[in-house]
Amino acid sequence: MNVNSLQDLSVPLRDRVRYRTRRLPARRWSRAFSSHHENTAIERIYVINLDRAQERWTMVNRELGRLREATGHPLHTLARRFPAVDARYLQGPPPPDLLVPTYTLAEQLQVDPHPHLTIDDAARATRIDMTPQEIAVALSHIHVWQLIAASNAPYTLILEDDAYITRTCMSVLHNAWSGIQEASNVGHSVDLLYLSYQETGEETESRRRTRPLLRRPTRGVWQLSGYILSQAGACKLLDQLPAHGPIDLWINQQFPRLHVQMTDRPVIQQRPGIASSNSYSVMPVLAKVGALRRESPQTLQHRPAREPILVIGEPGTGLTTVAKALSVLGLRCASDLTALPAHETQALVRGSRRRVFDAYVNIGSLTPREVTGIVSLTRVRLIITTATATAQPSPPFQQAWELQRPQRRLLLPADDPDPWQTLARFLACDYPAHPWPSQPEQGQRHVTARSHSDAIPSGRALAWDTSPWIVQRAGWPGITLKTPARQDPVLQPSQKAITWHEGTRLEDSHWYLREDTFPSNKALFRPGNATLPLHGPAALTLREEATRVRDLTGAAIASRLSFTYGSFNARLRVPSGPGLVTGLFLHRNGPRQEIDIEILGRDTTCMLINVFYNPGNPGTRLEHGYRGTPTVIDLGFDASEAFHAYEIDWQPDYIRWRVDGTTVHERVTWDPTPIPDQPLEFNVNLWSSESTEFAGPLDKQILPAVLEIASLKAHRPT
Missing domain, CATH: 2.60.120.200 (Jelly Rolls)
Incomplete structure (x- = not known):
């Protein structure tokens, strides 16, 4: 778990350069990979990929196609896509025989020490609940281990779908693989080989030049973006289940039971420009105990285009929920109002860019006639909420529905099993990492003009x-x-x-x-x-x-x-x-x-x-x-x-x-x-x-x- 990288979410220029030069690899093939059954070769590649992120699988598969295994076949012939567990669909706690979704601050500090924190009674007593995203990541890796343990492949490369293979990866593996073969021949088979990691602590330049191709991890943050696991190693990890805490943290605690090695440099990196949707449970705790002196706000990466969106529907069809969902997507949403301010209505009707809002949900003054006029004269998107998937637009809005082009209109039923997917596809934006915001219906609220006598000094x-x-x-x-x-x-x-x-x-x-x-x-x-x-x-x-x-x-x-x-x-x-x-x-x-x-x-x-x-x-x-x-x-x-x-x-x-x-x-x-509309805690401090x-x-x-x-x-x- 690379906590340090979370403190600065900007991507360094050097990482972008490395990513751009990956197409010029130092070596395009390696004896470490083989499609023939050998005792010490990587015969399978699993790419952990969410169903809703198929484009990432395509990118990884294309990259693997540029590289070759020992007999000349492209690496993508060894690759298999593993459908990742999606945090949005988790129901209840994880299987207790696989994962206990809590851990302590002390366990975090054992793996990722902090110079200002100690492993004391307070750290041991500080329990941290894993986030749904961490649970989903852990279950995905555990399920891949189960497949590896049941296979005949001696070694398997596991990649997360936001990782890429650096230009030196094949060369490093090719040169290091003889050491793995020698260790296997004398009964010291490598169980786990880290390809993605971040070391901590200072190291002299002379030591970096003389370090071996393979070595045992000493200090650092050992990531699971890319790693090689043997069949025996998978069995050993499964024998230690249930895991507890984030899987990359827990696996570090298994080092005494495994023969773990690392390459002399990280050769699998996270692809620049891809924001992680993971939510790290330890970060709020580190902030509270004082381990962080600065932090970066969590922001939206991609918002829908600022075209006006009209949302209409009968009461009880989830209008307030849709308004909140549009807000979560980063849109300014006027919702559940009897009327809009006059100048806002004029800007909307005329298609003016002087609009304040991006979306208009359940606005009483937008009558069926006005909605029809807006749809026919301006470039808008139309969403009509319904009670069920089989329901049709109500008669007053039928004309507006028929006037709108199919690609710019959407029926959004209240019983949609995956409303985020439906809405994200319609708006051509990223599938959000946040839960669908189910809200009670608010109804239309009466709008009034603020009189001069109501004016309060604004400061x-x-x-x-x-x-x-x-x-x-x-x-x-x-x-x-x-x-x-x-x-x-x-x-x-x-x-x-x-x-x-x-x-x-x-x-x-x-x-x-x-x-x-x-x-x-x-x-x-x-x-x-x-x-x-x-x-x-x-x-x-x-x-x-x-x-x-x-x-x-x-x-x-x-x-x-x-x-x-x-x-x-x-x-x-x-x-x-x-x-x-x-x-x-x-x-x-x-x-x-x-x-x-x-x-x-x-x-x-x-x-x-x-x-x-x-x-x-x-x-x-x-x-x-x-x-x-x-x-x-x-x-x-x-x-x-x-x-x-x-x-x-x-x-x-x-x-x-x-x-x-x-x-x-x-x-x-x-x-x-x-x-603000969420429960808040009352504080006084100095x-x-x-x-x-x-x-x-x-x-x-x-x-x-x-x-x-x-x-x-x-x-x-x-």
Whole structure:
């Protein structure tokens, strides 16, 4: 598991050069491969390939066709495609006799040591659940091992479909294979030969020049993009099942039971430009324990073309779900509305590029007559949702359906067994790695114009992230919905408040003290830095204190519960000084959504409000950007001099930020993002940012710094 490569997702220029020069191999044939039955030859090649990625199999097969085995036959004559297990179709836990889908941080560190982490009791107690993608990869490799164990082939090359054979591969194998034959002749057959890996640690140039063609792995990250497995080795691995944890991690733990070798250099590489759809379960854990100081946001690689998409259908046919799916694909989607803003309707009808949105789902003002006109006059795609695969478009939209060309129209039934495949093929985009976002029907929401009396000072907007779900257009006011939620919230009997105020105990059932960090945080949160006295406010302290992962320690309080909408407030007195950040916010990952209040110590007369929005059901790992949509609000006082009440009022149709009971900022839907809609955790913390541009350079002479908290309160629906 190459964790290091995940920290920088850009493809180095040298890797592209290597890939481009693979067509000029140092050798086109090797005695290591043979189609004749020999005691020590690679007689079979398995390519692990998803059914929905047949083009990758074609690419690998074409590449194998350029190379030859010992008798002159192309290598693709030895190749067999193995249909990979698809994470999207996994039902329930994996077979317990094959795979236990958990592992520990200690097991990860045994294989991939980190200079700032130790294998201690905490690491042994930190259990990590494998992602569906990791489970699918593990089962795919195990099933290939079963085929190898049952075969007569002495050796088999296993390739993942995003791998390619480097220009030196055949030469290295040809020269090294005599060593494999000699070892076999004296009873020391190689069980596993790594062709794809990344070594760790420094090595001198003289040692690189004198190292043998084959050697035993010592330190590094041993990947399964390309490896050679003997029939005996496959049997040994199967005897040790069930595996636990990611398969490339687990197989490292079997080294004492196997005769493992590696080539003197990696000769199988991952093809540049192909983004992995794997989701690595260890990454969030490494971020929390402080092993990562920076990270790259997970983004969409390929989005559909920005042609307008109209989605219509009867109620109950999955319209809200389709809207969310289009959003996950990276489209700005106006959905479940009685009407569009007038200028947006005009842009759509005229086919103008001045449209704000890419897709329009269940819009009441788009009558059958207007839809027919749009279809006949502009270049759009038409999707009609139906209850079943056998249903036809309803009569009001029949004319629009018949006018549209077949390749630009789609019937999408609610009972489609693989809606992602149907939608991705229609839009000519990649099959998403994320789960299909099943959503309850929302119905059409009433749209109203925001009156001048509703205007709230907007503050000063800072630079925004470039994201598919941020409207970057001057003067765009968002979409205001006319609902009862527009009134100031009143706590209903169906809601429950969890509170804390100074002088009382912090209830363990409601709150906890964080003991982790995140990549851009200079501090590690420690419970010992939180003081809750019997009299007076609580104190969160940031101090200079060296740990294995950070030079500072801070403190944070978080709710044990996650909330979907409500009111969240705290009375705070913040510390001042450059580099300090006081946070009052709601947050989640997978998909990342966040609503912030942050007060920067370098100017405590202002507060920063922010929203991060990424769509999808829980488990959708999208994290576009790390600036979000920040706006600076002038407080009119110095927040470090006295206690003040700060509040986030989060409702389905708007977010309001209040200070001492007065609303200082409001955002409605698509102003400039949709409103976060997933359960979020409530947090208060004190930390220092790695970004001096954001928070200023930290002057350690102001430490220890203290954030004082007089009360916390959250209203949550039950």
